[in-house]
Amino acid sequence: MIRTCLLRVCGLVKNSPRNVSSVSNESADELWKGVTSVSNAGRLRGRAKGLPRKKDLNKGQIIGIGKVSMQFPGLNTPVFRGRELVHQQKLPVDPEREERLAKLRQSIPMRKRMKLSRLEQGWTSAHIGGRKIGPPDSIGGDTFDDFETWVLESKIVTHMTGNLGRKSRISIFVVTGNGNGLAGFALAKAPVQKAAMKTAKNRAGQRLMYIPRYKEHTVSHDFFTQFGNTKIFVKKMHEGYGLVCHRAIKACCEAIGIKDIHAKVEGSINLQNIIKAFFIGLLQQKSYQQLADEKQLHLVEFKSENGNYPEVIASPSKVRKPEEVTSHEILDFTQYVLGGKVILQKKRPPAFYTKLPSFKTKLVKLERTRHFDETRINLLAEYGALHSFLTKKYPEAKLCPKPKQSKNNETEE
């Protein structure tokens, strides 16, 4: 005790262990770890929730600028100002500096999140499916300028190896196309998603096939197609109908350039099988000339919106006479194209509530309002406002008060 006192007096022992905390012995990283981490057991118990994050305590500090504002030529000011040499000198103290620094350090930095717009995020916000990832890379002088690739499926696949055990990879299934008849699809696996995507889209670019379309908006004819247990019924549709089908088929149609289609998937809904079945069906379509030649009859189109004017689409070199057309022959176009099959069109059963007595009561109650919309429009056209037989007698009683917004506008004006 006496000795230490003596030593202190002499100034030999500089850091007395008693007055100094253990903080100075640890490195900054170790200290941060103590604050920002929990043991595994604690993590399991939920203690990792709401932990503080590592913070940059020197934020806002710039070399050359400090508490005392000094002018250091060559560090925080130029050496020459005009032709004059700038001298090192003290500047008046900035009183707001401390405040600004404190404010800057207190502000919590926003975490950057890659947020895609609703139009770009694909089918859902959680997964990559349906997202567009750009054209395949050009290869050997072939460029894919007007191509676009859609991710159809992304999943983790695993297998067991001898020395690593369970080894997982990312499997990505994509379709690429130029929206003008050319399209291809491919599957690729890689340990990282990015690499898998790149391989898949480049592979799809190498497997392009040409799909003929009717007037560049729909398929040539109705068809049925099957791959494994996945069955698809595809119907050709008129312009403006849109793509009414499975979302993966919709992406394929966009890649190919089909705008109007109706497709129903039945059986297994394995996504890869759906795409394979759809492409097989598209490739197995017959051209109109081929159909006309097979039948040796004119193929004629009737459009109801154009007054059913017969428009010859294809003619064979030699047309059969009516006597030569046998009675048991399939003459219905759709049936012929489906290979003699007839699709069972199930009638949709009425909704369950239509049988309830309350539904009938509702119908009776609503019957009074059945022409309201029409009458409303007619009255508006005729009188400029809702009108009744009493309006003349009581003009002050308005049937439809003016909306508040327009009144406000008037007063403002």
Next chain:
Amino acid sequence: MLSHHISKLLRRSYSRAISNCRDFTSTNVETDPTKRDPAPFFFNKEIQQCLETLTTLDYNKVFRTRKDGYKQKPPEFKFLTDEELEEARKAAQYRAKKYLQMPPVVKERLEPSEPLCEDPALQDHDTVKYVFTDITYGLKDRQRSIVVREPGGTLRHAFWKERDRMIQTFLPKPERKLQKPKMFEDEYMKDLLNRNEYEFILDRACVQFEPDDPDYKAITREVYEHINAERHFDVLRSTRHFGPMVFHLVWTSNIDNLLYEMIETNRIEDAALLIRLYHMIHPTTKSAVEQCEHTDDVDFIMHYVRLESLKKDKIQKLLQSYKELQREREIVAEGIKQAHGISSENVNINK
């Protein structure tokens, strides 16, 4: 019930008077000699034929996709033999003719002037008019008797406005409104005309009005005049309104613009036919009286233009250039034939 009985009685008693009064091709021609009745001319077979030819049947236009709120269906495909195809084409032709049926051009209707009877005893029997409508099933609208008892005691035939309203009330026609639609009012009409919606206006007018309604007459006249001024004849070509428009222009002797447009678009035969139509309707004009010696269409048009047209220079210049173009074309055709190794003489010999 009461109205029914009364009107039945009335119909019997006044049937003769009514039938005299309401005839489609109005019989009171003699009463108004200043205005000629277009109906006998319009319904003339030859003139109808002319108008039909001038309309030119273009299937693409007749069967175009119309903005009529019709729900589209996927197109239908069929395997047809030659005979069936021909049949389908004929059926389409028949439908096209139906599409092109012209709305009639008739004289404006006249209001019934004389009251049926006057009963002073019934004076001030009520403060309102009584309208009696015959709502018997199966009658034509023109045959339906509608009479009005005035508060003053006179019994008279209903005016046309009253008739239209009663008929639309008791026997409504779809798409016809009780009141005149606002689109036929001046400001809206002008807007429609500026947007070249001629067919829409004319179609709606056909639905809303009877062909002898003064309103119908005024509206169609305005549209035709606007088309003539703007030279948008092609909008109406191959529609049901082209014939009546041509008839109106010929009737008012205002065919120069149409003639010019026809020559401009190389429809020389149509132009000649138009002049023949003009002669049929106005047989006393100069060009009709002085008969043309040439049989060629171009010379025939020249003859008319020289004597009557107000835009002589313009049309003559156009005709000259047309002639030159035709000559050049012949030379080119001859050259092509020679290139193919067929000289015109050979062809003549073969013939």
